[in-house]
Amino acid sequence: MTGASIDLGQVHDAAAARLRVADQRYTSGRRELVELLASTGRPATIPDLLEARPKLTQSSVYRNLAMLEEVGVVQKVVSSDDRARFELAEDLMGHHHHLICVSCGRVDDFVVSSRAERSIETVLGNAISDTGFRASGHRLDVVGTCADCN
Amino acid sequence: MTGASIDLGQVHDAAAARLRVADQRYTSGRRELVELLASTGRPATIPDLLEARPKLTQSSVYRNLAMLEEVGVVQKVVSSDDRARFELAEDLMGHHHHLICVSCGRVDDFVVSSRAERSIETVLGNAISDTGFRASGHRLDVVGTCADCN
DNA sequence: GCTCGGAATGGGAACAGTTCTCGTTGGGCG
DNA sequence: CGCCCAACGAGAACTGTTCCCATTCCGAGC
Incomplete structure (x- = not known):
């Protein structure tokens, strides 16, 4: 993975x-x-x-x-x-993303397809186009509980 | 906004x-x-x-x-x-997301369409399906510099 | 190979944000 | 009306991080 x-x-x-x-x-x-x-x-x-x-x-x-x-x-x-x-x-x-365990704080990496990345970028670009904010990247993290913390 | x-x-x-x-x-x-x-x-x-x-x-x-x-x-x-x-x-x-200014630390809210949210959820679900991680939500933040920090 | 100068190091003190402690306050219930 | 206990307020304690400074190390020039 x-x-x-x-x-x-x-x-x-x-x-x-x-x-x-x-x-x-x-x-x-x-x-x-x-x-x-x-x-x-x-x-x-x-x-x-x-x-x-x-x-x-x-x-x-x-x-x-x-x-x-x-x-x-x-x-x-x-x-x-x-x-x-x-x-x-x-x-x-x-480029990758993180699985963040809210129970123990552990962080793991995962990746999504480049096609999915592109669509995420597009969505974000549209959403912030009128805010004056200059984006340099994004952080897409999944929060939940890891296998160990069940 | x-x-x-x-x-x-x-x-x-x-x-x-x-x-x-x-x-x-x-x-x-x-x-x-x-x-x-x-x-x-x-x-x-x-x-x-x-x-x-x-x-x-x-x-x-x-x-x-x-x-x-x-x-x-x-x-x-x-x-x-x-x-x-x-x-x-x-x-x-x-549900909403954050614009995080790496220069001053300021955080603003923004939202994306529910259709886009659903596609993000789908992508994430596929990506972590075999990790044993139980997702409770996601954090999709845009990092960059805010209008004030130019 | 030796020496000199500045960069990097190591240990500990200082610092900031957060958490804990404990005596006091105050709201709810008999 | 008075009791009880949760919540409060002020400050001490704690923890992760940053700073300080004397020492060590590295590289350049001799």
């Missing part, structure tokens, strides 16, 4: 390039974060990341995620609990 | 009834919150509410919003900034 796995080398190259534009280095800590997020297949919380790589420290993870978000390598995802979650940016991961 | 205004009396009746089921009173503070949320037409932050009704106190607003959420009268909305926003529950407000 989770889309075809992505090319890690390509992701690293893109991350390095985007950081370089901002005069930032692609350090080992940042590389680890990107690698983790690329392999998880689901938005991760900071505790998730710290647990997966105990060598990482909290303040650096926060700082590096903020930097990676700023240069467009990762993006923040909000769920129903109060921890931020992070995933690779859409242009690295592919 | 904001849908037809809702029947305030009906909202109060529903709120009172849902609280009563949970052995809770519909106190003046709670009534004020419901009234504010019904009149705002856009999800409100706690500071918004405190400013609109200086008589309300912060701790009571938090406590009462939590209670009203628990009995299904209001719901929490997350935006891009880190303040929670609240609006009346969907069955009191009508």
